[in-house]
Amino acid sequence: SSSAAQLTSRSSKDTAVMEAYTKSVIMTPAGTNVEAYPWAFHAIGRILGACTTSKASGISAAEGNMEVIDSAPHSCSDMATRHTLCKPSVPPAPALLSELEDGPYFVIASFLDATSLVSADAACRLLRALNQAHSGPWHALGTQTFCGLELESEGVFERSCGGDDDDEVVVEPRRLLAHTDWRGRFARFRAELPTFRAPFVGPEILSVEQADEIAYCRCRLRTDHLGSSSSIADVSAYLEVEVLKNPDNVSLAVVDFEAGGCSSVTFSPDTGAVIRERKVREAPRKVEGAYIQPLATITAGQGFEGSMGLYLRGGHLAFFRRHYRPAGEGEAPELGAWETTGFVTDLSWAEGRRLTPCLAFRNEGSYQVRMVCVSTTPPLMPERTAAAYQDGNWSSLDWDATEQDPPEM
Numbered sequence: 001s002s003s004a005a006q007l008t009s010r011s012s013k014d015t016a017v018m019e020a021y022t023k024s025v026i027m028t029p030a031g032t033n034v035e036a037y038p039w040a041f042h043a044i045g046r047i048l049g050a051c052t053t054s055k056a057s058g059i060s061a062a063e064g065n066m067e068v069i070d071s072a073p074h075s076c077s078d079m080a081t082r083h084t085l086c087k088p089s090v091p092p093a094p095a096l097l098s099e100l101e102d103g104p105y106f107v108i109a110s111f112l113d114a115t116s117l118v119s120a121d122a123a124c125r126l127l128r129a130l131n132q133a134h135s136g137p138w139h140a141l142g143t144q145t146f147c148g149l150e151l152e153s154e155g156v157f158e159r160s161c162g163g164d165d166d167d168e169v170v171v172e173p174r175r176l177l178a179h180t181d182w183r184g185r186f187a188r189f190r191a192e193l194p195t196f197r198a199p200f201v202g203p204e205i206l207s208v209e210q211a212d213e214i215a216y217c218r219c220r221l222r223t224d225h226l227g228s229s230s231s232i233a234d235v236s237a238y239l240e241v242e243v244l245k246n247p248d249n250v251s252l253a254v255v256d257f258e259a260g261g262c263s264s265v266t267f268s269p270d271t272g273a274v275i276r277e278r279k280v281r282e283a284p285r286k287v288e289g290a291y292i293q294p295l296a297t298i299t300a301g302q303g304f305e306g307s308m309g310l311y312l313r314g315g316h317l318a319f320f321r322r323h324y325r326p327a328g329e330g331e332a333p334e335l336g337a338w339e340t341t342g343f344v345t346d347l348s349w350a351e352g353r354r355l356t357p358c359l360a361f362r363n364e365g366s367y368q369v370r371m372v373c374v375s376t377t378p379p380l381m382p383e384r385t386a387a388a389y390q391d392g393n394w395s396s397l398d399w400d401a402t403e404q405d406p407p408e409m
Contacts, residue, residue: 105130109130109131109137110137112141113141114141114186117131117137117138117141121183131183132181132182132183134180136182138182138183138185138186139158139180139182141186142182142185142189143157143158145189145190145376147225148221148222148225148226148235148237148312149189149193149219149220149221149374150220150221150222150354151188151189151192151193151218151219151220152197152219154185154189157186157189193218193219194217194239194372195217195218195371196215196216196217196218196359196371197217197218200215203370203371204368204371205359205367205368205369205370206367207365208363208364208365208367209364210364211361211363211364212360212362213360213361214359214360214361215361216356217357217358217371219239219357219374220258220354220355220356220357221237221312221355221356222353222354223315223347223353223354224353226312226313226315227315227347227353235313235376236311236377237311237374237375237376238309238310238311238312238373238374238375238376238377239310239371239373239374240307240309240372240373241369241372242369242370242372243269243303243304243306243307243308243368243369244305244369245367245368246304246367247303247365247366247367248361248362248363249270249361249362249363250303250304250359250360250361250362250367250369251266251269251360252267252308252309252310252358252359252360253265253357253358254355254357255355255356255358256349256351256352256354256355256356257356258352258354258356259351259353260351260352261350261351261352262278262279263276263277263278263350263351264277265277265317265345266360267308267310267319267321269304269306269308269321269323270297270298270299270302270303270304271293272294272295272296272297272298272339273291273292273293273295274291274294274319274341274345274388275289275290276289276290276349276394277289277397278349284400284401284402285401286399286400287397287398287400289396289397289398289399290391290394290396291394291395292388292394292395294341294342294344294385295321295339295341298323304323305323305333306321306323306324306335307320307321307322308320308322310357311382312355315346315347316343316346316347316384317343317344317345317346317347318340318341318342318378318382319340320338320339320340321339321340322336322337322379323336324336338379340378340382341382341385341388342382342383342384343382343383343384343385344385345388345389
């Protein structure tokens, strides 16, 4: 009788422990049963089944891996006290990882960045194949990362081959898209967007051979994505250039020449001025222009050294600068704080749907200028500069080659 009493007491304690465990694990804090979220547990079961090389051994009663000999239904507490009455049933075939293609894997992979996707590619050939699929993780990540950007000779990221000389949207045949190397395309865009076009090949410029040289970037800004606040929500582009050696003058500009236009907006980092220009006549050269100075002059008589950037969002342009203040001999230059002009102009001056960032060098010489990044996030978020949207605050900068020398800013 004493043994029976001890057994009854132990069974009661086991029952209490099991019930407490059930409530703490299976019930959410709000008291909602996990059966309201079956997809999460099903996905976990699939992954476990795919990762094991042995057959299931009756672990999950919910999946039918356990068979109760007694036909009468039992509660969780009964199962705890009658565990000797259960035996493993014939297990189902292990789940295949390929079965995740139609649902949970793509959902999970949508939260991975490029580094994580590379690791997943290296872990499993099947995961690599799934990641490479059209509308798969690499394609989705590239579409999101490079939205609003175009690479010279490649077009926008979604296109599987070149053809940037037409203005119509080219839809590639499905059979071509299905065989596109989306991972390779992602790597190519990330590596080549922050580079310069020939003759300045690569991300860095060390020498300029002639005066008034223009160095065009290989990336282009698509105004049909970035040109209006109603086009695509939260789509923006930020480009940054670092000037480490500057014997004269270098400015950051964006032009519409490749779309058939003849206009530009230029930021002079040393004077803090933004200049709008439109070429009226090629020869003899005649230009209509205007400028505004949102930032103060910082390098009178010296070339600007530091970082400068441009930001396009919702059809409005802003510029940035960070001056490298000179230090003592043998010391690293002091980095100044980031400054911004704020949004100073819309795109009403531009033609077409492509804008090309570029650098304008006033004189030849030995420079050291490098492209830092092409991304979506500026160093600080600009606000609209209200004065810049009033024409009366812009000063005239017209000039005619037959009448005068071009003005300097």
